[in-house]
Amino acid sequence: MTGPLVDPDDVPAWLRSLVKISGDVGAETFSRFSVPPDASYRPASVLMLFGDGPHGPDVLLQRRADTLGSHAGQVAFPGGGAEPGDDGPVGTALREAEEETGVVPSGVLPVAVFPELFVPVSGFAVTPVLAYWRTPSPVHAVDPGETAAVARVPVAELTDPANRFQVERKGFGWKGPAFDVGGLFVWGFTGGLLSMTLSLGGWDRDWDHGDVRELDVALAEHQARVDGRQVPEKE
Numbered sequence: 001m002t003g004p005l006v007d008p009d010d011v012p013a014w015l016r017s018l019v020k021i022s023g024d025v026g027a028e029t030f031s032r033f034s035v036p037p038d039a040s041y042r043p044a045s046v047l048m049l050f051g052d053g054p055h056g057p058d059v060l061l062q063r064r065a066d067t068l069g070s071h072a073g074q075v076a077f078p079g080g081g082a083e084p085g086d087d088g089p090v091g092t093a094l095r096e097a098e099e100e101t102g103v104v105p106s107g108v109l110p111v112a113v114f115p116e117l118f119v120p121v122s123g124f125a126v127t128p129v130l131a132y133w134r135t136p137s138p139v140h141a142v143d144p145g146e147t148a149a150v151a152r153v154p155v156a157e158l159t160d161p162a163n164r165f166q167v168e169r170k171g172f173g174w175k176g177p178a179f180d181v182g183g184l185f186v187w188g189f190t191g192g193l194l195s196m197t198l199s200l201g202g203w204d205r206d207w208d209h210g211d212v213r214e215l216d217v218a219l220a221e222h223q224a225r226v227d228g229r230q231v232p233e234k235e
Contacts, residue, residue, distance in 0.1 A: 002113045005090075011111055011132050014057050015050060018201040022112035022130060030196050033118045035125045043116075044124040045093035046079030048197065049108060051133030055154040057203075059194075060139065062101055063149040063184060073148070075186045077193075078103070081124065089113060089127035101150045102142050107135030119189050128193060149184075157181045159198055161207035167191075167215040175212060185222040187215065 003023030008016040027034070035041065049060040066073045078097035086092040090110045097103040112130040119126055141147040157163060158179055167187050168175040177195035178187040186194060198204050 002115050004112050006109065006111045011109070012052065012057075015111070015132060015201070018130065018197065019112050021200050022114055025114065025200065027115040027117055029200075030114070030128075030193055031117045033120055035116055035118045041118065041123050041125045043082040043089070043092075043127070044080055045082065045089040045096065045127045045129055046077035046193075047093035047097040047103075047108075047129050047131055048077055048193075049097065049103065049131045049133050050155075051136050051152065053152055053154055055156060057155045058152040059155065059158070060097075060101065060103070060133070061151055061153050061184060061186065061190075062141070062147050063151075065144065065146055065148045074188060074190070075184045076190045077128070079126070090129050093127075093129040093131075100142055100147050101139040102137070103139055104135070104137040107133065107137050109134050117189075117193070126189070128197075130197075151182055151184060153182050153184065155198070155203050158194065159203050159205045159207075161205055164207040165211040165213055165218075166209060167213050167218050169215050178213075178218065180218075180222055183226055185219060 004019050006019065008019045011019055050057055060078065061075055062078055063075050064073060078100045079093055080096040082092045086095060090113065094105040094108060098105055109132045110129055111132050114128040114130065116125045116127045139150045141150055158181055163179055163181040165178055166175055167178045176187065177191050178185070179191060
């Protein structure tokens with residue numbers, strides 16, 4: 001089941017349009033990849049948790065540990081693979097968020113489910129679960145072996161044109177939206193999903209889609225700024 005899980009009037013005004021439109025979008029809105037028909041994938045969910053922060057609406061993001069075997073150091077929504085006993089995609093998203101960030105599920109109101117999205121690099125078919133954080137709880141990296149950092153990032157900072165650009169991997173024929181905000185570098189699956197969500201929610205501001213940066217260079221420059229050092233210029 002995809003679409004709204006609650007009456008849009010039961011969420012804050014700034015979230016209503018996103019809840020309403022959740023039933024009208026297909027997987028092709030977010031991705032050019034289709035879920036394989038032969039079930040050669042593993043189901044997973046991510047929790048797109050929005051709340052009322054001190055600087056307006058914000059969203060919960062985490063940075064994966066640098067020691068992980070896959071997607072090391074990448075920023076993502078809390079989430080992971082489905083397990084026996086999960087109550088569908090919503091149950092998976094809530095369980096994973098609690099295990100990774102310490103979110104208290106009872107304070108989270110799931111409000112919509114978006115279509116399942118296939119991620120070829122990992123073989124997961126991911127269901128994004130949109131939620132409202134009606135009773136925020138403290139969050140942290142529960143297991144440093146899996147999560148390096150957890151942050152509530154203001155929507156206003158994500159939509160600031162100064163924090164947005166595109167990245168590409170030469171030789172791979174891939175290009176996608178990215179964010180450099182609050183010490184986090186967001187790209188890949190999460191960057192694309194977040195970018196489209198901001199647009200569907202009516203939060204988007206004009207930004208320079210023509211600003212395309214080579215991924216490895218952009219990542220190195222980001223890390224240098226975080227570390228307070230300079231990146232050596234290429235010969």
